[in-house]
Amino acid sequence: MQLDEFFVTGEPLIYAGMVSIVLVTAAIIFVLTYFKRWGWLWREWLTTVDHKKIGIMYILSALAMLFRGGMDALMMRVQLAFPGMDFLGSQHYNEIFTTHGTVMIIFMAMPFLIGLMNVIVPLQIGARDVAFPALNALSFWSFLFGAMLFNISFVIGGSPDAGWTSYTPLAGAAMSPGPGQNFYLMGLQLSGIGTLATGINFMVTIIKMRAPGMKMFQMPIFTWSTLVTAFIIVFAFPILTVALALMTIDRVFGSQFFTLTGEGLPMMWANLFWMWGHPEVYIVILPAFGIFSEVIATFARKQLFGYKAMVWSMILIAGLSFLVWVHHFFTMGAGAFVNSVFSVSTMLIAVPTGVKIFNWLATLYKSKIQFTVANLWALAFIPSFVIGGVTGVMLGMAAADYQFHNSYFLVAHFHYVLIAGTVFACFAGLVYWYPKMFGHKLNEKLGKISFWFFLIGFHVCFFPQYFVGLDGMPRRVFTIIPEWMPLNVISTVGAFGMGLGFAIFVYNIYYSYRYSEREKSGDSWDGRTLEWATPTPVPFYNFATVPHVNSHDAFIEMKETGETTFDEEKVEPIHMPSNTGQPIIMMGIAFIASFGIVFEWMWMAIAGLIGVIVMMGVRSFDYDDGFHVEVDEIKRTERKARRL
Amino acid sequence: MSSHELKSGPLEYRIQQGQMNILGFWIFLGAEIVLFSTLFATYAVLFGRTDEAPLPSELFEPGSVLIMTFLLLTSSFTCGIAIHEMRRGSKKGLITWMIVTLALGLGFIGLEIEEFIHYAHEGATLQSSAYWSSFFVLAGTHGLHVTLGIGWAILLLIQIAKRGLTPVTSRKFFIISLYWHFLDVVWIFLFTSIYLIGMVV
Ligand code: HEM
Ligand SMILES: [Cu+2]
Numbered sequence: 015m016q017l018d019e020f021f022v023t024g025e026p027l028i029y030a031g032m033v034s035i036v037l038v039t040a041a042i043i044f045v046l047t048y049f050k051r052w053g054w055l056w057r058e059w060l061t062t063v064d065h066k067k068i069g070i071m072y073i074l075s076a077l078a079m080l081f082r083g084g085m086d087a088l089m090m091r092v093q094l095a096f097p098g099m100d101f102l103g104s105q106h107y108n109e110i111f112t113t114h115g116t117v118m119i120i121f122m123a124m125p126f127l128i129g130l131m132n133v134i135v136p137l138q139i140g141a142r143d144v145a146f147p148a149l150n151a152l153s154f155w156s157f158l159f160g161a162m163l164f165n166i167s168f169v170i171g172g173s174p175d176a177g178w179t180s181y182t183p184l185a186g187a188a189m190s191p192g193p194g195q196n197f198y199l200m201g202l203q204l205s206g207i208g209t210l211a212t213g214i215n216f217m218v219t220i221i222k223m224r225a226p227g228m229k230m231f232q233m234p235i236f237t238w239s240t241l242v243t244a245f246i247i248v249f250a251f252p253i254l255t256v257a258l259a260l261m262t263i264d265r266v267f268g269s270q271f272f273t274l275t276g277e278g279l280p281m282m283w284a285n286l287f288w289m290w291g292h293p294e295v296y297i298v299i300l301p302a303f304g305i306f307s308e309v310i311a312t313f314a315r316k317q318l319f320g321y322k323a324m325v326w327s328m329i330l331i332a333g334l335s336f337l338v339w340v341h342h343f344f345t346m347g348a349g350a351f352v353n354s355v356f357s358v359s360t361m362l363i364a365v366p367t368g369v370k371i372f373n374w375l376a377t378l379y380k381s382k383i384q385f386t387v388a389n390l391w392a393l394a395f396i397p398s399f400v401i402g403g404v405t406g407v408m409l410g411m412a413a414a415d416y417q418f419h420n421s422y423f424l425v426a427h428f429h430y431v432l433i434a435g436t437v438f439a440c441f442a443g444l445v446y447w448y449p450k451m452f453g454h455k456l457n458e459k460l461g462k463i464s465f466w467f468f469l470i471g472f473h474v475c476f477f478p479q480y481f482v483g484l485d486g487m488p489r490r491v492f493t494i495i496p497e498w499m500p501l502n503v504i505s506t507v508g509a510f511g512m513g514l515g516f517a518i519f520v521y522n523i524y525y526s527y528r529y530s531e532r533e534k535s536g537d538s539w540d541g542r543t544l545e546w547a548t549p550t551p552v553p554f555y556n557f558a559t560v561p562h563v564n565s566h567d568a569f570i571e572m573k574e575t576g577e578t579t580f581d582e583e584k585v586e587p588i589h590m591p592s593n594t595g596q597p598i599i600m601m602g603i604a605f606i607a608s609f610g611i612v613f614e615w616m617w618m619a620i621a622g623l624i625g626v627i628v629m630m631g632v633r634s635f636d637y638d639d640g641f642h643v644e645v646d647e648i649k650r651t652e653r654k655a656r657r658l
Numbered sequence: 659m660s661s662h663e664l665k666s667g668p669l670e671y672r673i674q675q676g677q678m679n680i681l682g683f684w685i686f687l688g689a690e691i692v693l694f695s696t697l698f699a700t701y702a703v704l705f706g707r708t709d710e711a712p713l714p715s716e717l718f719e720p721g722s723v724l725i726m727t728f729l730l731l732t733s734s735f736t737c738g739i740a741i742h743e744m745r746r747g748s749k750k751g752l753i754t755w756m757i758v759t760l761a762l763g764l765g766f767i768g769l770e771i772e773e774f775i776h777y778a779h780e781g782a783t784l785q786s787s788a789y790w791s792s793f794f795v796l797a798g799t800h801g802l803h804v805t806l807g808i809g810w811a812i813l814l815l816i817q818i819a820k821r822g823l824t825p826v827t828s829r830k831f832f833i834i835s836l837y838w839h840f841l842d843v844v845w846i847f848l849f850t851s852i853y854l855i856g857m858v859v
Contacts, residue, residue: 255693
């Protein structure tokens with residue numbers, strides 16, 4: 015292979031990308047070396063097993079991915095603003111909508127939510143860490159290396175261009191030769207390992223590590239949403255693992271699962287993909303529902319209305335999510351009977367979703383609403399998501415879908431649910447729990463400015479797309495006809511509004527780091543659940559003494575009875591896991607193995623796989639059982655954190 | 659996380675981490691069931707799509723598959739005895755029976771490889787048709803699991819020899835025994851839905 019086949023050439027935009035990658039990398043290396051921070055980075059972050067730090071790393075990476083996916087989006091919107099634009103060619107456009115979709119769902123939305131879960135769930139249930147701390151670190155590194163592998167494709171080897179759904183035969187070896195599609199397959203596969211491990215980890219954590227007394231139906235609602243999500247992950251991700259593996263074997267080793275030769279069945283990919291893919295959309299929406307419930311209850315200053323109904327509707331949604339996958343290809347000839355069955359099951363999902371909407375409204379009804387930034391995101395979510403949901407039901411009518419399918423109407427629908435649902439929730443959750451993570455709030459004024467830019471930009475961007483879709487504009491086209499221009503111009507303007515909102519959001523992080531008042535108590539918003547019972551910054555062992563829980567909204571009760579999480583009499587030595595470099599090393603080697611498969615360099619793939627197996631052996635022989643934090647140290651840390 | 663040790667009950671459940679690891683592994687097996695179910699479903703969908711390649715009924719022979727089944731079922735039984743010995747506190751019994759288990763497992767893998775080579779000689783390979791792709795991937799995934807299990811068990815045997823029976827080592831053995839029984843159950847499904855059905859249809 016020649017060097018100019020290895021690197022992507024001939025595109026000014028990509029040369030700019032290469033230059034910026036080199037510059038940023040050089041700058042990071044320089045700063046770390048100049049300030050002698052390498053050792054610190056390794057000890058404090060790269061080898062950490064602390065769920066709070068892992069959560070922060072997830073969130074930072076997800077923000078970076080939101081930036082990358084957002085740049086893709088803006089480039090697409092520029093290309094589509096006017097007919098006959100020559101900003102991106104057709105091939106480049108295909109690559110960009112593919113990476114945009116994949117990055118946003120796999121490397122932004124899911125990791126962002128998993129990051130919030132990591133920080134908050136152990137705190138909410140009164141645990142000192144997750145069940146398997148080292149596995150948790152492994153999950154993070156698997157996600158990060160998977161994301162890196164996927165992202166380097168645009169400078170090395172070329173990006174995938176068959177859509178984030180990668181339908182065969184288009185994505186097969188015959189029609190998509192070269193490494194691009196392999197990057198998609200291996201990037202998702204590598205990060206998928208970590209997602210599955212996260213699912214198992216959180217299930218065990220929530221089932222086994224709750225504070226004494228906390229019954230299942232006393233768990234905070236965000237923890238419930240995490241548990242339900244973990245279930246979906248464990249049952250959906252193996253399907254994706256298999257689907258990706260089969261396509262990889264097809265492409266690299268010439269098997270015939272999805273080919274048009276050898277009696278393979280391209281349609282089987284669509285089925286496998288959506289049997290994972292539809293549950294996946296609930297993996298990213300249920301935690302969002304959990305976050306909104308927490309935020310709304312806190313800022314309505316009321317107990318969440320219909321707690322049990324909220325939980326049961328999540329469970330019901332999770333179950334139904336596995337039964338509706340065919341609605342993604344009603345038009346591909348499954349027949350009227352099959353379509354009808356899946357049409358009805360799709361609409362059933364709207365019922366528990368509706369229950370949840372009414373419960374949020376009932377929580378707000380006759381309450382003293384505080385319009386903080388976190389709550390604004392939650393309040394804006396409700397009407398926006400309803401628009402997305404109603405159009406979803408319209409799409410779910412099989413007969414009508416023949417009109418809507420693969421048009422901009424669909425594009426508008428899924429952005430209404432994904433952005434108003436998931437992205438708003440990520441922002442709401444980040445703003446809400448920010449003081450717990452970093453010891454200061456985000457500036458409210460900047461937060462509000464960023465919120466309004468983003469919210470208005472969002473509606474301006476996506477609402478017109480419903481109409482241009484009904485007007486016949488298909489998705490995944492790189493150029494438009496003059497009739498579609500006015501609505502597309504509006505849409506592009508809205509997209510830049512959102513971009514501005516995001517930029518202000520990021521600036522706010524810097525601004526608040528510099529100027530925000532430091533938190534004195536751990537209870538920044540007068541919260542209801544246990545995470546607010548810890549001091550800020552949270553000591554690495556979380557709870558000096560674990561409280562006994564008797565009710566839902568455990569912290570409200572503690573405040574009434576004057577209990578704290580630092581009962582000097584009851585402090586005992588705490589057992590904690592040691593840091594370890596094994597997870598990052600193992601996933602680094604897995605990255606190399608995957609890179610070998612992407613380029614079909616078998617020597618590299620095999621060497622890498624052997625390396626991974628050796629690392630598993632090393633792990634098996636590691637009997638490091640962690641260490642104990644002594645009573646003295648706990649007392650000293652707590653007194654300092656609580657300013658006693 | 660507490661490191662308190664219980665005084666009674668099976669060794670592997672005595673520390674909380676042990677209980678959590680075992681629960682976590684059960685959940686992992688749930689994910690493995692989904693993984694194999696997906697492969698079985700793929701196999702069922704592609705059944706009969708042999709293109710120009712030979713039909714399964716032309717290639718499958720009862721003989722060696724029955725021996726393979728016998729080896730694996732027996733190994734599940736000896737693995738059970740190994741755990742029984744572990745519960746009795748006999749390190750030697752555990753090691754001996756585990757070695758028997760692994761020997762049977764190795765026999766199984768040897769025969770499976772021989773089968774695959776034989777099919778390839780007759781013109782049925784991973785590449786020859788959709789049906790054979792799904793056959794080799796489904797049976798091969800199971801075989802790969804057995805191979806990994808053997809390697810894993812060898813590592814555990816070394817640890818047991820060095821450290822003896824502790825809550826940690828016995829938990830590890832208990833977990834691999836779950837894994838081994840699981841692979842046995844999967845094989846029963848493989849045996850019936852691939853070989854028995856393939857031979858008659
Ligand atoms: C009441 C709830 C919902 C209903 C009834 C619904 C219905 C549908 C239907 C029928 C389609 C396929 C349309 C077509 O291809 O013509 C679709 C697509 C899609 N939906 Fe939803 N949906 C709902 C909620 C959600 C949620 C909560 C999310 C994500 C958080 C989501 C994300 C998506 C995505 C990403 C697509 C596009 C898939 C593609 O690329 O083809 N939906 N929805
Ligand atoms: Cu769906």
